[in-house]
Amino acid sequence: MEALDKITSQFASAMWGFPLIILLVGGGLYLLILSNFLPFRYLGHALDVLKGKFNNPDDPGEINHFQALSTALSSTVGMGNIAGVAVAITLGGPGAIFWLWVSAFVGMATKFFTNTLAVMYRGKDTQGKLQGGVMYFIEEGLGKKWKFLAVLFSIAGLVGALPVFNVNQLTQAINFILLEPNDIATGLGTNLIIGIVLVILTSVVILGGIQRISKTVSRLVPAMIVLYFISVITILVVNFEVVPQYFSMIFTDAFAAENYKGDPMLGGVLGGLIILGIRRGAFSNEAGIGTATMAHGASQTSEPIREGLVAMLGPAIDTLVVCTLTALSILVTGIWQTSDVNGVSLTAAAFKDSIPYVGDYILLLCIAAFSISSLFSFSYYGTKCLSYLAGAEYKHYYNYVYIISILLGATTSLSAMINLIDSFFALMAIPTMIATLILAPKVMKEARRYFKKYLE
Template sequence: MVKWILLISALFSGNVMAQENFQVIVNDIFGAINGAYAPFLFWEVPFIKLPLILFIMVSGGIFFTFRYGFVNIRLFKHGIDVVRGKYDDPEHEGDISHFQALTSALSATVGLGNIAGVAVAIGAGGPGAVFWLWVVAFFGMSMKFSSCTFAQFYRIKDSNGNILGGPMVYLTEGLKERGFSKLAKVFGIFFSFATILASFGGGNLFQANQTFEIIKSQYPGANPWVVGVTLAFLAGVVLIGGIKRIGEVTSKLVPLMCGFFVISCLAIIFSNISMVPEMFVSIFREAFSPDAIYGGFLGVLIQGVKRASFSNEAGLGSAAIAHAAAKTDEPVREGVVAMLGPVIDTHIVCTMTALTILITGAHLQPELVGKGVEITSYAFGTLGSFMPKLLLVAICVFAYSTVISWSYYGERATEYLFGKTLGHNAIRIYRLCYVFIIILGPVLSIGNVVDFADLMLLSMAFPNILGMIYLSKLVKDKTDDYFKRYKSGSMKIYK
């Protein structure tokens, strides 16, 4: 009881001791959960020595790529045409366009994972980790195609008349159709709870906290409460409008922030163009490090798999929630759009980050060992003292877009779980909690909370990948039919 009194007092008082107690209690609670749950999620598969969840994610990507006949290659160009609006029919049912669905999903993935995550991977696994990041993203394209196609097949209308879709819906409906009603319910509920908790942790608390830490590194006198309230206000303005408002905002923010970041990286790369071939050689050479199979190789592989999974979210199923709202009567078409996500997020943005870090040798600086975004900031600093400040702006935009997109994922999961009982109030309660947590993010030292958020993110992949493997015949048949019609030229073109 005393602990809970301290919790409440810390929230409403400026007492430093009370806030420190609050942080300790929060970390203790989540630390206990992590200690009980993590061993199962990261249990090593015998003879492979790869954590169970990462093994499932890698295996899932390979399975879907072969199952759908390398759809990530066959329909890649078609996906670009769809995003350009060539096949957009304004009369199709849905809330947002193909392009807005892609940018909404990308806004949740393109962010700190591309800037800090890649730096962490290179720092821990060396240049070779980048190769495995590419490989996992290539196979991840097929997983994203699968989940977003399923999301379109099984999407429904919620209590407000908006589109509701994603793994919680297609796992429930798909498995129920095949006679697994109880398992369907368990998978749907488990995925929804994991999504809500992941949105609070990784999609919200972590983003707000790291935004403040980055601001503080450039401006030591920054006030955490001011940063938290400002971010919460800006997010709240967009959240009220739902997916349509999110789609409008992200369709402008994502291209802008990706463009700035890539151009900045290219400036560093082209100014050291003679070093680029050597960097690529080091990436391929060290992907199969001389320590070989049981030592360095597996360490590098695991770093690449982890960072790719967190970077593009392939297999987690979160992006399918946004893509379910796209306007189309062709489910496979939205899957084709979705599979472009890992290319943009990982093969382009993460590669630019990696080359920038490797060329400048930022990951080799002794004072930056074990760091993340600081490594990327150091690399940008080679262009001039003003560049880390511009990077700061980009990171804040990245974090903001992630916050608003993950709120939508959490809302959809909340609607699925509580919409029938609480009605419109379910979303209102979720939004209030979400905005409140944004305010707390910069104030807290989050420690074990981040580990918990990571566990929830990875937990989403369990029911999603296993369920999709069992249901994959449906997408396989529809994909084959779609490909035949596409090659025959029978599809209507609007632009």
């Protein structure tokens, strides 16, 4: 296991080097400037689209705007927001959250462009069914000579979509919050039982396809965000006297990097802190990675810009709201400085500290909803990747590999899981960002037509 941890750590560090940071953050900034800060100027219109004001049942696609965003959010509003933020604070302190925010602001522009392209350049699978996603907009938008990028994205997606991190952290949460306090011995046996229960729950939903997945998560996602929001506000009220202090530390520590415990990068500890924040941000909101394009590409619309506008709300909800709530709940309790636990266990300790008796159980309920909804969406992404590579008639085989990987995630270490998924997310980001930057002018041409038609 130690050897596996070392190999995955080295691979993740190599993938998340300076070139990829430039591609994600520099590329996102370019898109933000190219669009004249469009994501922030049309937030109101994006909300109107999300509420169904422009829904048309005759439009091509399988699911409505709200279901598409819920499906995408169910994969991003997950353990990255609870365990991922805890990991970021453990390694980087409060300053890591500032760089998480930077990735979200930039990510809103990236999401607008990538998901507009997912609808602009939909293709057909081997069964003649309309499909959207990075692999399709590369092939349809850039042509066959760029197909190698589409293949790279799809191969990386087969591993990147595996649920090992979410399952690992849900298992850890059940052990830490439910079993160990009740004197139930935990180990391989209990982890395996948890894995089997998750396999059964997941199988019932994912074998029903995108329709069943989208209907399930469109009910689950709003409810779990509201419950989590109320819980964290309670923690902040209990610790209200230190909230301003820690909120300001997010800004000051972002440049001082006094609490960074990781390896120096880009010439120093500040560089290491920046990369840590951006890595965790990418894992949290997946802007520039491209997985969400497969959900938004299935949206029922004839106007690509509408789906781009809806998609850009993702990082705002996911990172600016949910991740910030998690960060503040950990910071204001001071548990990040006194506890030696990591990941989801750190967040659980913060909840237990501020909401006695029931706090950690409320968190467990939120974690279960976050994790299980993520399991549904990522399985869909994996089947889309296999469908592109091998043909739609073979896509269902991915679900069987996916189900086995749930058992793997429940019984292996946290660090290996994080590094494995981080590495393949990086491999997915390369073709996604290259294709998006090349096709960005076509998105802007479409945007000018759309806004002239509907908002002038």
